[in-house]
Amino acid sequence: EKNKSLTGKKVMLTAGPTYEAIDPVRFVGNYSSGKMGFALAEELAERGAQVELIAGPVHLTAHHPLINRIDVTNAQEMFEACMESFPHCQAAIMSAAVSDYRPEHPSELKIKRSGDHFSLNLVPNPDIAMEMGRMKHAGQVLAGFALETNNEAANAAKKLVAKNLDFIVLNSLAVPGAGFMADTNQVSIIDRENKKEDFPLKSKAEVAKDIVDYLEAVLKKRETV
Ligand code: C5P
Secondary structure, three states: OOOOOOOOOEEEEEEOEOOEEEEOOEEEOOOOOOHHHHHHHHHHHHOOOEEEEEEOOOOOOOOOOOEEEEEOOOHHHHHHHHHHHHHHOOEEEEOOEOOOEEEOOOOOOOOOOOOOOOOOOEEEOOOHHHHHHHHOOOOOEEEEEEEEOOOHHHHHHHHHHHOOOOEEEEEEOOOOOOOOOOOEEOEEEEEOOOOEEEOOOEEHHHHHHHHHHHHHHHHHHHHHO
């Protein structure tokens, strides 16, 4: 029997990639599968939390009745869904791989091939996590992910501070079987005191348990101070 340790809590999640339209049939995107975010959603719901799952385009199904899935395509839509949902939540975990840029002027018609060079003008997307870090109030816990290829811990710690996160989950690309498309993951969690906890390589479902345990501990600490 599962203990329903998160009953009464509302938790927002972002998951998957975002697709930024170039024209009606093409986009700028990335290889994120959404598996880590969906594993987190299932784990949170199994513990009794009401989950707001804001999902980019993924080939996954959310099963638990406590999961309310909101599908979005691009970063701007994800941003708007988050702004609407976050004020009603006690915690948020930002696991989406949001495109940093989008085409400035997506074409209404399919772009035709020509023999010439072709260049695409890109403009920056909003940083959703950073905006939520600004609006976060004392009772809310905000967590993010970092996928780094070099100076991993230092870069993750920098993002933690810049986005006003309470903790950040570091995915290492250096570990085979970890990251974006795999069914397994190897993570470390870094907190505001720069304390780093390393977890072994395991299935994303098991990693989700570790992350939700960590979140629960942070929420509990908040309630007792
Ligand atoms: O892309 P970056 O490494 O800065 O992402 C770190 C964290 O910020 C992740 O949790 C990611 O989901 C979040 N993020 C976001 N909106 C963006 C970029 C990143 O919410 N535009």
